[in-house]
Amino acid sequence: MINEKAYALGANRSCIRDLFEYGCQRAAIVGRENVYDYSLGNPSIPSPKEVNQAICDIISDTDSLAIHGYTSAIGDLACREAIANDLNARYEACVQPSELFIGCGAAPELCAVFKALAVPGAEILAIAPYFPEYKPFAEEAGCAFRVVPPDVPGFQIKLDAVEQMLTPNTAAIIINSPNNPAGTVYTRQTLEDLAKLLTRKGEEFGHPIYIVADEPYRELCYDGVQAPFIPLIYPNTVVCYSYSKSLSLPGERIGYIYVPAQAQDSKALYAAIAGAARAGGHVCAPSLLQKVIARCAHLRPDLDAYERNRKTLMEGLTAMGYEMAKPDGAFYLFIKAPGGDAVAFSNKAKEKDLLVVPGDGFGCPGYFRICYCVSYDQIVKSLPVFKALLD
Numbered sequence: 240m241i242n243e244k245a246y247a248l249g250a251n252r253s254c255i256r257d258l259f260e261y262g263c264q265r266a267a268i269v270g271r272e273n274v275y276d277y278s279l280g281n282p283s284i285p286s287p288k289e290v291n292q293a294i295c296d297i298i299s300d301t302d303s304l305a306i307h308g309y310t311s312a313i314g315d316l317a318c319r320e321a322i323a324n325d326l327n328a329r330y331e332a333c334v335q336p337s338e339l340f341i342g343c344g345a346a347p348e349l350c351a352v353f354k355a356l357a358v359p360g361a362e363i364l365a366i367a368p369y370f371p372e373y374k375p376f377a378e379e380a381g382c383a384f385r386v387v388p389p390d391v392p393g394f395q396i397k398l399d400a401v402e403q404m405l406t407p408n409t410a411a412i413i414i415n416s417p418n419n420p421a422g423t424v425y426t427r428q429t430l431e432d433l434a435k436l437l438t439r440k441g442e443e444f445g446h447p448i449y450i451v452a453d454e455p456y457r458e459l460c461y462d463g464v465q466a467p468f469i470p471l472i473y474p475n476t477v478v479c480y481s482y483s484k485s486l487s488l489p490g491e492r493i494g495y496i497y498v499p500a501q502a503q504d505s506k507a508l509y510a511a512i513a514g515a516a517r518a519g520g521h522v523c524a525p526s527l528l529q530k531v532i533a534r535c536a537h538l539r540p541d542l543d544a545y546e547r548n549r550k551t552l553m554e555g556l557t558a559m560g561y562e563m564a565k566p567d568g569a570f571y572l573f574i575k576a577p578g579g580d581a582v583a584f585s586n587k588a589k590e591k592d593l594l595v596v597p598g599d600g601f602g603c604p605g606y607f608r609i610c611y612c613v614s615y616d617q618i619v620k621s622l623p624v625f626k627a628l629l630d
C-alpha cells in the first residue's frame with residue numbers, strides 16, 4: 240500500500256528539475272561550456288570566507304560532542320541571540336530570542352507554518368507568479384491553496400484581486416519578496432496597503448489573517464533598493480528565513496522562523512509551529528551550522544557578480560527586444576515569451592541548449608524565468624542564442 244499523492248509528487252519531477260537533469264545529460268555530450276543552463280537557483284557566489292573560517296575554527300576549537308550533539312529543538316540560544324541582535328541592529332526591531340525557531344531552511348519552515356495554521360477548511364493564498372513548491376507544501380499540510388492572479392507587467396500585488404479572494408477561511412497569504420521568479424521587491428506602499436486590507440478583513444472575519452513572509456532572498460537587492468521588514472508593517476507576520484541564498488549555503492539547511500510577540504496569539508502560534516515541525520520529524524537544525532550562524536548572522540553577501548550578470552543580461556536582452564519588468568532583487572529575470580507561449584519558447588530554446596523555465600508552473604503563463612546565478616562567461620556566450628531565437 241503506497242500513498243498515491245506522495246507517489247505522484249515523487250514520481251513526477253518538477254519542470255525545473257527536468258530541465259536541470261536534461262542540461263546535465265547534454266553537458267556530458269556537448270560539453271558543460273556549450274549548455275546555457277538558466278534553470279536552477281543554485282547560488283554561484285561563494286559563501287563569505289568568514290563562514291568557512293568559522294566552520295574550521297569551531298571544528299578545531301570545540302569538543303566534538305558539543306559540535307555534533309543534538310541541540311534544543313527550537314535551536315541553540317547563542318544562535319537565536321545572534322539572529323535577534325542582527326535583526327534589531329538592521330531594522331530597529333525588538334526581536335527576542337524566544338520568538339525565533341531555528342529551522343532547516345525556508346522549505347521545511349513553510350511546511351511547519353502551514354501545518355500550524357491548518358484548521359479544517361483553512362485556505363492559503365499565494366500571489367502569482369509564485370514558487371511552485373508552495374502548492375504541495377500547503378496541500379500536504381491540509382490547507383486549500385489558492386492563487387491571486389499576477390499584477391502584470393510590474394508584478395506588485397493586485398489588491399482588489401486579493402480582497403475578492405479573502406474568505407473567512409483564509410488563514411494566511413504568502414509574500415515572497417524579493418520574488419522568485421519575478422525578482423520583484425514589493426514596495427513599502429504595496430505592503431502598507433496590503434496590511435490595511437488584511438487588518439480590515441481580519442476584523443470582519445474575527446480572526447487574524449497572517450502574512451507568511453518567505454524571505455530567502457531578503458539581502459539580494461540591487462541599486463540601493465531594500466526589502467522592507469514586513470513584521471514592522473504588519474505585526475501578524477510570520478517570517479520564514481533561510482541562509483541558503485544570502486550566505487550561499489543551500490546544501491547545509493539552516494534558517495529560522497520568527498513569530499513576533501506582537502502577532503495575535505503569538506505564543507500559541509509559536510507552540511503550534513514547534514509542534515508541527517516535531518510531527519514532521521524535526522529534531523533540531525544542524526548543530527554545526529547553528530554555531531556558524533551564531534558567529535556569522537551579521538554577514539551579507541557580496542553581490543558584485545550577480546549585479547554584473549543582471550546588468551549584462553537585462554541590457555542585452557532589452558536591446559534585442561525582450562520585455563521584462565526591472566527586477567530589484569533575487570537572481571531571476573522573468574521575461575515575456577516572444578510569441579506568447581512560454582512552453583513553446585522554452586522547447587525551442589532547448590533545441591539550442593539554452594535552458595529557460597516556462598512561467599506556467601509559477602502560475603504565470605506567457606513568461607519565462609532565467610536564473611542568472613551562473614558564470615559571466617555563460618551569459619556572454621548565450622546572448623547570441625537569445626538573439627537567434629528572437630529572429
Ligand code: PLP
Pocket residue numbers: 280343344345346347370415419453455480481482483489494
Ligand atoms: N522559497 C523560495 C521562494 C525559494 O526560491 C526557495 C528555494 O529556491 C525556497 C523557498 C526554499 O529555500 P531553502 O533552501 O531555504 O529551503
